[in-house]
Amino acid sequence: MNLPSRSAGALSLLATLAACTARPPLPPLQAAWRETPVTPYRAEPPAALSWTTGPRWSATHALRLRNGLAVHLLQRERAATHVLLVSPSAGLESRGHDRVALATTRAALVSALASGDAGPRLDASASVSDLGTLLSVTGPQGSLRPLAARLSASLSPAGIPDAALARARDQLSLRRRDDVGLAEAMEIALLQQLFGEDSAAARPSVGYSDELRAVTLPTARRALLSAYATRDAALVVVCDMAPEEVQRILDDTLGALTLSPPAESDRAYGTFPPEQQPVVLVPAGSPLSVLTVACPLGGSRGADLTAQRAFASVLGASLGSRLDEVLRGEHALIYDAVDAEVRNVGGQSILLIRALPAQRDVADTLRILMDQFEVMSAQGLPRDEAERAVALTLEQRVLGWDSASSVGFLVASDLLAGVAPRAPSIAPLLEVTTGHLREIAARCPARRLAIAISGTDRTLASVAQPAGRPEPRLMYWRTPQAP
Amino acid sequence: MKTPTTLLLTLLAVVATRALAHADPPVLSATRYTLPNGHDVLLAPDPSRAQIVVRMDYGAGLADDPVGYPESSHLVEHLLFRGTRHTRGSTTERLRAFGVSRANGFTEAERTSYVTSASSSQLLRILWLEGDRLAFGLDAITDDNVSLEREIVWREHVERFELSPYRAATALLHQAIYPPGHRRRAMASQVTVPDTLRLDAARWFFQQWYAPGNARLTVVGGFDAAVARAAIAQSFGDIPARAVPERPAPAPLEPLGWTPGIDLEARVDHGLIVLGWRTPAHRAPGDAELDVFRHFLESRVEDALRRPLRAVTAVYAMQYSAASGSHFTLTIELGRNVATNVVRGALTRALTQALQRCDESGWFEAARETELARYRHPPTDLVDRAADLARDRESEDPGGYVRDLARFTAVDQVGTCAAARRLLDPARSVALRLESSTDLNVPFRVRGTP
Numbered sequence: 001m002n003l004p005s006r007s008a009g010a011l012s013l014l015a016t017l018a019a020c021t022a023r024p025p026l027p028p029l030q031a032a033w034r035e036t037p038v039t040p041y042r043a044e045p046p047a048a049l050s051w052t053t054g055p056r057w058s059a060t061h062a063l064r065l066r067n068g069l070a071v072h073l074l075q076r077e078r079a080a081t082h083v084l085l086v087s088p089s090a091g092l093e094s095r096g097h098d099r100v101a102l103a104t105t106r107a108a109l110v111s112a113l114a115s116g117d118a119g120p121r122l123d124a125s126a127s128v129s130d131l132g133t134l135l136s137v138t139g140p141q142g143s144l145r146p147l148a149a150r151l152s153a154s155l156s157p158a159g160i161p162d163a164a165l166a167r168a169r170d171q172l173s174l175r176r177r178d179d180v181g182l183a184e185a186m187e188i189a190l191l192q193q194l195f196g197e198d199s200a201a202a203r204p205s206v207g208y209s210d211e212l213r214a215v216t217l218p219t220a221r222r223a224l225l226s227a228y229a230t231r232d233a234a235l236v237v238v239c240d241m242a243p244e245e246v247q248r249i250l251d252d253t254l255g256a257l258t259l260s261p262p263a264e265s266d267r268a269y270g271t272f273p274p275e276q277q278p279v280v281l282v283p284a285g286s287p288l289s290v291l292t293v294a295c296p297l298g299g300s301r302g303a304d305l306t307a308q309r310a311f312a313s314v315l316g317a318s319l320g321s322r323l324d325e326v327l328r329g330e331h332a333l334i335y336d337a338v339d340a341e342v343r344n345v346g347g348q349s350i351l352l353i354r355a356l357p358a359q360r361d362v363a364d365t366l367r368i369l370m371d372q373f374e375v376m377s378a379q380g381l382p383r384d385e386a387e388r389a390v391a392l393t394l395e396q397r398v399l400g401w402d403s404a405s406s407v408g409f410l411v412a413s414d415l416l417a418g419v420a421p422r423a424p425s426i427a428p429l430l431e432v433t434t435g436h437l438r439e440i441a442a443r444c445p446a447r448r449l450a451i452a453i454s455g456t457d458r459t460l461a462s463v464a465q466p467a468g469r470p471e472p473r474l475m476y477w478r479t480p481q482a483p
Numbered sequence: 484m485k486t487p488t489t490l491l492l493t494l495l496a497v498v499a500t501r502a503l504a505h506a507d508p509p510v511l512s513a514t515r516y517t518l519p520n521g522h523d524v525l526l527a528p529d530p531s532r533a534q535i536v537v538r539m540d541y542g543a544g545l546a547d548d549p550v551g552y553p554e555s556s557h558l559v560e561h562l563l564f565r566g567t568r569h570t571r572g573s574t575t576e577r578l579r580a581f582g583v584s585r586a587n588g589f590t591e592a593e594r595t596s597y598v599t600s601a602s603s604s605q606l607l608r609i610l611w612l613e614g615d616r617l618a619f620g621l622d623a624i625t626d627d628n629v630s631l632e633r634e635i636v637w638r639e640h641v642e643r644f645e646l647s648p649y650r651a652a653t654a655l656l657h658q659a660i661y662p663p664g665h666r667r668r669a670m671a672s673q674v675t676v677p678d679t680l681r682l683d684a685a686r687w688f689f690q691q692w693y694a695p696g697n698a699r700l701t702v703v704g705g706f707d708a709a710v711a712r713a714a715i716a717q718s719f720g721d722i723p724a725r726a727v728p729e730r731p732a733p734a735p736l737e738p739l740g741w742t743p744g745i746d747l748e749a750r751v752d753h754g755l756i757v758l759g760w761r762t763p764a765h766r767a768p769g770d771a772e773l774d775v776f777r778h779f780l781e782s783r784v785e786d787a788l789r790r791p792l793r794a795v796t797a798v799y800a801m802q803y804s805a806a807s808g809s810h811f812t813l814t815i816e817l818g819r820n821v822a823t824n825v826v827r828g829a830l831t832r833a834l835t836q837a838l839q840r841c842d843e844s845g846w847f848e849a850a851r852e853t854e855l856a857r858y859r860h861p862p863t864d865l866v867d868r869a870a871d872l873a874r875d876r877e878s879e880d881p882g883g884y885v886r887d888l889a890r891f892t893a894v895d896q897v898g899t900c901a902a903a904r905r906l907l908d909p910a911r912s913v914a915l916r917l918e919s920s921t922d923l924n925v926p927f928r929v930r931g932t933p
Contacts, residue, residue, distance in 0.1 A: 023679070024551040026687045033690045034723035036618035041717050043569055045577075046607040049710070078530055167849055283819065332635070456751065 061243040065255035070234040072411055073246050081139045081147055082238040084412040085155075089263035090133035090227035091416070101223040104215040106133060107168035108160045109224070113137055119146035131344070132416040134409065135228070144239055144246065148253040155229045155257055160220055186282060186292045187352065190452040191345065193280045193473065194273060194294065225260055232262035234415055238408045278470040280452040281460045288356040289455040291365055295373070295444040297342065297349040304440075308342045308349050311440040314381060314389040316340030316353060322385065323353070326368060333361045333368070351444065359459040366453070366463060370446040377445040380438030389437065513872060514708065520724040521696030524715055525872055529865075532705035536865040537609045539597045539616070540699045540873045542727075543692035546592045546669035552684035554636060557590040559624065559688050561632040563597070564588060568619035574612060581608050585866075592669040593807065596873070600866060603705040607714045610702075614718030617698060620689055629682045637677040648749030652917050655745050655929070656759050659913040660810045666733060667808050694725040701873045704865045733807040736761045738911050745915040746930040753796065754817040756830060759913040762811045762906055765804040771854075771890045772902035773802050773811055778850035780813065780837050780903070787833035794821040811907065823916040834909055841900035855891050 036042075063071040090102060106126045113124035113135075123138040139147045153159060235254065237246060282290075297308045316323045316338035323338040339354040357365040381389070453463060463472075513527040548555045566573040578586045578599065585600040597616070599609050661668035700719065702711055738761050763769040777800035785798040797816040803809060815830055817823065862868045918930075 024549075026549050026552070026684060029687065029690055030728045031694075031725040033621070034725060036722045038568075039721065042611075042615065042618070045569075045581075045611050046714070048581075048604045048608065049606060050604065166845075167852075458750070 059243075061246075063243060063247050063250070065247075066251050067255050067257055067259055068231060069250075069254060069257070069259065071246070071250060072234065072236045072415070073243055074236070074238045074407060074411065075240065075243070076238055076407070077240055078141065079238055079240050080141050081143045082236075082408045083137050083144070083147055083151060084236040084408050085135040085137075085151065085228065086132060086234045086236060086412045086415045087135065087228050087230065088132040088232045088416060089230040091129065091131045101215050101219045102133075102227055103128075104165065104168055105160065105220045105223040105227070106135070108164045108220055109135060109154055109228070111167045112154045112160055112164040113150060119143075119150065122147060122150065129416065133227070134412050134416070136408070141240055144237070144241060145249045145253070148250055152253040152257060155224065155254075157221060157225060160217070160224060162217055165215075165217055165220055183290055183354065186290045186354075186452050186454055189280050189282050190292050190294050190450055193277060193452070194450055195345070226263060229257050229259055230262050231259045233259070236408050236412045236415070276447055276469045277450045279463065279472040280450075281463070281472050282452060282454040283457065283460065289359050289362045289453060289459055291355045291357060291362060291369075291454075292452045293353040293369060294450040295351040295353075295448055297351050297440060297443055299348065304436075305342070305349065307436045307440050308351070310389045311437055312340040312342050312351055314385060314437070315351075316355075323355070323369065323372065326372060327355060327357075327365060331364070331368060333357050333365045359455050360462075362453060362455055362459050363462045366451065370449065373444050373449060374446040376441040377443070380441055381434065383434055386434040386437045518695065518716070518720050520720065520722055521694075522719050522722070523699040524719075525699060525701045526706075526708050526711055527701070527703040527868065527872055528706055528708050528711075529704055532865065533603050534865060535601055535603050535606050535609070535702060535704035535706050536869040537599045537601075537606075537613060538701040538703075538869040538873050539613050540701070541595045541693055542593070542697045542699075543688075544591045544594045544669070546666040547688070547692060548669075549684055549687060552679050552681060552688075554590075554640060554680060555684040555688040556595055556692075557640075558629070558632060558636050558680045558685050559620075559693075560588040560590045560595050560597075561636055562623045562628050562685060563616050563620050565623045565628045565632070567615045568622045569615050570612065574616065577612060581605050581612075583609070592667050593805070598866060598869065606702070606706050606711060610700075610711070610714045610718045613700065614722070617693055617695070617719065618722045620693055621686065624682065624685045624689055626682055629680070629685060633677050633680045636680055648747070648751050648917065649755070652745075652747055652749075652755065652757065652915055655747070656757060656812070656913060656915050657810075659743050659745060659915075660739070660759050660761055661736075661808065665736075665808060667805060667810075692727065694727050695719065695722050696724060697727040699873055701869045703869045703872065733764075735764065735767070736808045738906065738908070739913065740911065742910055743913050745913065746918075747916065748918040748920040748928050748930055751917070751919055753819065754821060754823050754919040755915070755917040756815045756817070756823050756827065757913075757915040757917075758813045758830075758834070758909070759915065760811045760907055760911065762802060762804075762809040764808055765806050766890065769902040769906055770802070770804055770809060771894050772899040773906060774804075774854050775847070775851050775891070775894055776841070776899050776903040776907075777802055777811070778853055779841065779846050780834075780907075782846070783837040783840065784813065784815070784830070784833045787836065788815065788826060788829055794818045794825050817919070820919050823918055827916075831909055834907075838900075838904050838907065841903055842896065847896040847899065851891060851894060855888065 059075050061073040061075070063073055065071060090106070106128065110124045110126050114122055120139050120143045122143075124136065126133055126135045128134075137147055137151055235250070237250075239246065297311075298304065314322055321338065321340070323340070327333045327338060334355050334357050339352075341352050343350050343352050353369070355365060355369070380386075453460065455463075460472075513525060515523070515525045517523055544556050545554065564574045566577070570577045575586070581601065583599055583601045583605065585598075587598055589596045589598070597613065599612075601609055657668055700715065702715075762773055781798055781800040784800070785795075788795040789798060794817055795815055796818050797814075799814040799816075800812070801814075802811045813834065815826060817826065862871060
């Protein structure tokens, strides 16, 4: 059979008939099956290894350079050199007005850092959020001096060469930065509903291709100086060097930079609305719906944040999590695991849940999901589930330390979120109790959930409006295009 | 080179700014060896990590299903999570007890893979579980388990290939691009009914293909190689060797000699036009050139269609490369309820213009740099790193990083444009049109050839 000629239904029927009437015999096996002997080793699983193979942390140090730049040094045995520049002034929240120049500058910086003619090979990358930009540079073990020198040169007034800007424009244009994927768009739609359309949370994170091409070298350099080399910036350094040596190298290089005043925030976030929200419906034709649910968990500080993360791990993102068990195991409504994470938006913790049911299963999935939240908020979590959540979060946290760059990002992200940088430690997790988790669960009764659903017209029409909510609000997947 | 993925994943993809420097050879310390029973092992320890990924690949998949019993390979993959002789309960439960939060199985055209991520402390236990799966997996293939998993496999199949118009369109495209009997055509899968998912076929598949000589174990992350070697010898060394059928090397695919068309209508909001071409096998001449050219093509077609014609919402150019043959697709996603004939002519013109303007300066280095960046270093994510290492079973330089880097640095603009003009001839493509329709009673309907 080459191509089906008329309809899939007819094909399916034909195949059914064919299967029921004639089935070819199985061919002979190439080789006879031979049993494996059962040894004592095979009969019982071996014991876990002790934690001896992983890397070791030496210490965490807070340093300050001669120009006032704060440095958080994480010493780690055998680590490659990772330096992260944390730039709160380069966040989308505060830089709504010139985000296009910022995006181009960011790409040009990355390009300049990675393409220096001398010195070791460096990797550079940048990620941007509402709260700031993390610029990451990685080099081999022992490469802190050339790395810091190149970073310092790139952050100076003439730091972006014309060629780097041209490369940045080409790359951004080739990568179609103005294309927002459905999953990201659903989150934007939800946050737009919650915080208002003018909020930084509600806008795409980068400019459009044609705007990017219009950015000039002077614009990019201005953006560089006002957004990155600022007094509110900080460095996170992960390497295998003594703090005194790190201080000396960084003072010689990045300590010589002149820092600009921090940027004023030009747009503020709203606060998470306390009243019930309309369900946001986003028309999209993909075979699976993206069902996104958000719940406000409160501030993002201290032990509460740890408990919030543990609560998220109860719900999803792991084998055997509650929503995974119910939606996949019990009801077979989804095939991929449920995502669950705690996101900091404008200083608040928002629990974000994402599931991908088939279009026809959206209504059932939403009903079960809301039932689960209702039960948890009223009854808390069973002790074994809470204990497992803590154990799992502990495991994840340990895995989070796995790579030196991951730890650097963890600490840098905390800095951007306004959380005091933590030494890699399991102590806060051990303080999380079943009672604390019950308290977190009580913050998310079904009526407090914000809901966004993507789907075909038929799917969206099938979703019953939860009782007491305003009429659903229709939004569109694609953000408005630049003129 | 692009690994197989789905349109949905493409739609959900998020990009990040990243650039990498000089073309120095990457440092990837990997050791490959073979146990006396033929079991292939690849170890890539990374002392800076506290996590491991254990990946077991069996060199058989949907293309090796016995005739008349499609998806037997997929059924076996599911059954082997039901628990083998010594797991006491399901393998999934046992993994959970070991504190493993990420474990999955994948059945593709030419292989079946089991991937587990865990903290390094669990290395011996994961190897033990995989050893039990290969040695005593037959114990999991029982009537009771088959009756449980048959419906799940059937539902997955229906979901993926019959209820999902986009995936169905992809399957039809595969059928048009790859000739009958070609191994990659198996990804399109056959129309299945649950009745063909049978115990005897599953047992046959396991006994035929789950042999040490057809398996590769890849371990990456933070572990001691000596400890791993000893545990691997204990877990896999005494599994009896068995012969696996020889499969002849596939003949190179000739480019299509005509333009077949596929016309579909589907109950979706966004219509699609997809042009598909047969392209050279992974690492054959022309493969790397098209990987670079796709960036230029995507950008120029988008410039020509997306902004001037608001009817177009996205443009994707992708190449799906494999040792047995590859294909290249250019996909245009239309706006809500826009008919394909609105952009059809403009698409052909845009493609032709992109091929003509390939010699323009200013795009090539950036496009090649984007591809090179994918190969300069092993991926940070250990799951991705294990996948890269396991991908090329024939490679003597595990993962093929060095060779992949070399082939991209050797590519130049003249050769790229020549390859693109030779291999992406609009007159030798498959043209698939998927029209949006809201009044169908079935998810999609094949309307025939235009």
